[in-house]
Amino acid sequence: MKIKKIILVIVIFLSLLGIGSMLSNVQSREADQLLEAYGLSNNTRYINVKSNQNVGSFITYLQKNYPKNKIQVHLASKSKDNQTLVWSNHEVVTLPTESGRYFTADDFKGRVSFAVLGLNAKVPTLKVQDNQYVHLNQTYYSVIGILKHYRQMKQNGYYLTTGPKQPTGKFKLKNYIIIVDSSSKTIRQIAKHYHAKVKTPLFVKNHQIHQFSFLREIALIAVFLIIAFLSNLLLAYMDWQTVKQTHLNGALLRNWLINHGIRILLIELAVTFGAYFFLSWRTFISNKQHLIWLLALSWLIIAAAYSFCVIHQLRKDQKNDQAA
Structure with a gap:
């Protein structure tokens, strides 16, 4: 189970790298257009x-x-x-x-x-x-x-x-x-x-003609974000299955989920920082603030996915207990 969770965290890290790489492609091409006009x-x-x-x-x-x-x-x-x-x-x-x-x-x-x-x-x-x-x-x-x-x-x-x-x-x-x-x-x-x-100038006319040339990068950013989103949903579900095997209930169950969830989200935050430093080191980023905002937004989305899955399972379990 731990190996599967590690693999999911690695997938999230690679997805963040993919998101940052697409931003790098966009900024590189924008930089090319600017360079054409010096x-x-x-x-x-x-x-x-x-x-x-x-x-x-x-x-x-x-x-x-x-x-x-x-x-x-x-x-x-x-x-x-x-x-x-x-x-x-x-x-x-x-x-x-x-x-x-x-x-x-x-x-x-x-x-x-x-x-x-x-x-x-x-x-x-x-x-x-x-x-x-x-x-x-x-x-x-x-x-x-x-x-x-x-x-x-x-x-x-x-x-x-x-x-x-x-x-x-x-x-x-x-x-x-x-x-x-x-x-x-x-x-x-x-x-x-x-x-x-x-x-x-000619370079302005060319840019106006190809103003939708970044759709591919935007689509791939969405794809990588969906992969990270689904990976975190699966990670949350696996954590839920683990805690159910311990037969914890009530306050003990909530405390375990809160403590473990915070630890997971902090690990993913560290992974996000790692992705930022790796991308800053290995790729062309003309505006690092854009990279920071994009990775921060990505982390918030996948964190919301984890939290939503856990809360949904917790409420579902409570309803089943009440029905029983």
């Missing part, structure tokens, strides 16, 4: 502005007119296919790096521009005392990170922070294609101000 979301739109003002003036306009709106801007150079300027008024999506780090909100506020390079970035660099710099137009940009290899990203690209006070803020706006990630209303207002047309 950290931008599906709200991204293209704007081609012909204004003669510089980049810093454009950023100043955004700061002045949309102080409470979340805006992230990428400016792709028209003449240099591998150069992109980045600015945001909030924390950007963190892209995975081979070394160093990606940009943070503080990097856009100062007077110094920073650089993040693709693995095969085509840009002049210089190393001074173990510090790497990008050398452009007699200006040096400190390299703070090297991006990991992903097929969705340009390996020869490099990214520079920009802002009103930074050297890159002096670049001419008309030399760049503006890529804005914000609400649809904000993007329309910006485009209207600059008399520019709004275009939808």
Whole structure:
């Protein structure tokens, strides 16, 4: 009997791993979509502005007119296919790096521009005392990170922070294609101000076409949850059969069920924690809070299954006693 119970606990553990793995698949594919736009979301739109003002003036306009709106801007150079300027008024999506780090909100506020390079970035660099710099137009940009290899990203690209006070803020706006990630209303207002047309990037169109592409993972999460649910029902039934063989009744029966049930649920809680740490170690999880909530919900459901089965058997037994 003990071996059967151990097997059921192992099945529950494997089911939790299956649930977490499906979440990992979903987040991995979402990350791929984000990587295709270099950290931008599906709200991204293209704007081609012909204004003669510089980049810093454009950023100043955004700061002045949309102080409470979340805006992230990428400016792709028209003449240099591998150069992109980045600015945001909030924390950007963190892209995975081979070394160093990606940009943070503080990097856009100062007077110094920073650089993040693709693995095969085509840009002049210089190393001074173990510090790497990008050398452009007699200006040096400190390299703070090297991006990991992903097929969705340009390996020869490099990214520079920009802002009103930074050297890159002096670049001419008309030399760049503006890529804005914000609400649809904000993007329309910006485009209207600059008399520019709004275009939808290809990666956004593809995502809209395949917006139901996660149904398979969702279905498998449900299947694994059902397996864990049924396993715990069976475990509760086996515990009930065990206690009935002891011929306990009344308060002794209830106390045994409560104490044993709490022990089982604590073991399953430990199994859930084990699944979380294993999944965090072995799988890609971009948002661990989602994994925590999903596993916690799964544990609550299987705990409810165990409790329901025991309570149902207990009430059934009491009714039989009363009828007798």
